[in-house]
Amino acid sequence: MQDALAIVVLILSATLRVATPLILGALAGLFSERSGIIDIGLEGKMLASAFAAATVAALSNSAWIALAAGIAVAGLFALVHGYACITQRGNQVVSGIALNMLAAGLTVVLGNAWFHRGGQTPTLSAEARFMPSDMPGAAAVHDLPVLGPLYEGLIGGHNLIVYAALAAVPLTHWVVGRTRFGLRLRAVGENPQAVDTAGISVAWLRYRAVLLCGLLTGIAGTYLAIAQNAGFSRDMTAGQGYIALAALIFGKWRPYGALGASLMFGLLDAIAIRLQGVRVVGVGEVPVQLIQALPYLLTVILLAGFIGKADAPKAAGTPYGKER
């Protein structure tokens, strides 16, 4: 019983840690796509900000300055994406791919040139990272059955960004669903002509949405480099930006839906890691790759309309011009 509880707590807290960048990435994509700008460049922005955060953390030894750098670089990438998609009215998918490749190449080229470690950044010390912190009173409840381990291991014991990501979900829900900005944001993603007719700038709204996307991917990348890991390594996002995109779609472009999908994908990953090389009675060795491929598979099935219906914002992908 005690062991089972310990394993459950371990798996669930691992789920939270894995899901954090997915939640942030999915919310980032939510702002962008609800405004009508498709963003398949979440991966690239996360990777670029991870590199920036790790580099600045190594130089400044401060996690907060590193966070600022990560956000700044992701914001810069977001601005380029915005300029291409909003001002130049270019192809949004193409721009996203371009920025992903740029990030993949540039982080290794610059990392290798600056640190001479084949694209890795130096290993960071504890003060240059966001470290897990104990919940207040964790020692007091330590000996309580069930509640003790839950409080200490699941609710507590994470770093700041994990809680920030969880807090970002209701915040996004409120901003998108209840504020004037959010209403206009959703309107511009569905019918930009109407918004324009009402005398509101489509471009300025979309630029703000894209910048929010940069902010959140910046936090996600920073988390990967200096909270979850102690430095940057090449291609360290390893598709998490795309899984975040899948979570956004799976959550039907809604904050709580995205949270649920991120947690589910995180749980799958945590279980996959746990099951590596383990023989399950009756099944034999579970193919870990299958579990890891499930987020992609489920998203394909959902998009095909086999489980519910996922409708993208109507204007997503089409550049807006007044003269149409």
Next chain:
Amino acid sequence: MRGARAPLPHWVDVGLIPLANVASALLIAGVIVLAIGENPLSAVGVLLAGALGDSEGIGYTLYYATNFVFTGLAVAVAFHAGLFNIGGEGQATLGGLGVGLVLLAGDGHLPFAALLPLALLAATGFGAAWALVPAWLQAYRGSHIVITTIMFNFLAAALMVYLMVNVLIAPGSMSPESREFGPAAYLPQMHEVLVPLGVKLTATPLNLSVALAAALCVFVWLLLWHTPFGFELRTAGHSAAAAVYAGVRPRRVVMISMCLSGAIAGCVGLNEIMGVHHRLLLNFTAGYGFAGIAVALMGRNHPVGIVLAGLLFGILSQGGTELAFAMPAITRDMIVVIQGLVILFSGALPQLSRPGFEWLFAVLSRRAPALWNA
């Protein structure tokens, strides 16, 4: 006010603006090299010497270019049908898997003359099959092909890792690689092929696939611009709604064009698995599928342009390898940076330089109207 555009001569639109886009990309790459602390001009020198300086360099350049042409053509065929296939990476992976399975099964029993058509069939068939599912989902279930092809890239990668680690790994091997094929299953390399003709080349990975790539360029050109189906495909790509009135069935076009696209991308597997590695292994696609987007955009989705763009990227790949030796500060990843920049400027910001050219030509036509109107 945007939109009211002065007409520019055709050759500026097709020639000068695309060149300016590539030049912008290379210029920024040069600035990055400068920022690293190396001289971009001497880097270009090393790069060109490494890629074109001797027959070995040229052989490698053409070998890389072969893959770029395959994936570039694949992207272009889908693009003309109005579809954005970013699943080239996965389709190439499956193509290689097909080649590997055929050769692992048949290399002991069948002669080369039987293995080659079977391998070609497997490369194109597996690639097409992997594109067929996203195509079907797009045509009949309304899922967005961009998202499904992205997901299928990851699914292909997961499938491949599973098969290599658990099923196809050679007994006793530490790395996830299959056993080596028998010599009957080697695609002849060009330095062997040309010996009877009296041509002596340095040994390079360049193999018969390069001929296949050339043939496919002609095939795609004929198909798209000189057959009724090519006309249907391009019509559907321009406007699916209008195509319906012209008697085109858009769903059929989606299915066939994606299968063609996947089949062409699958040929990367033939080049890599049968031509070079002679065994099945992981990550042999090495980003060619994504690079194909850059190749297609730069080549303006035309076979001639794709060959030129493929050669440029071949030069960058081979020259980049030499450059990494000569200037260790610049790694081969610089090529990915350049690919990204080319996609950004040619694909996402194609009209960036247009106002500049419009201004230039407005000034020119005022200063020298006679010259201009001639």
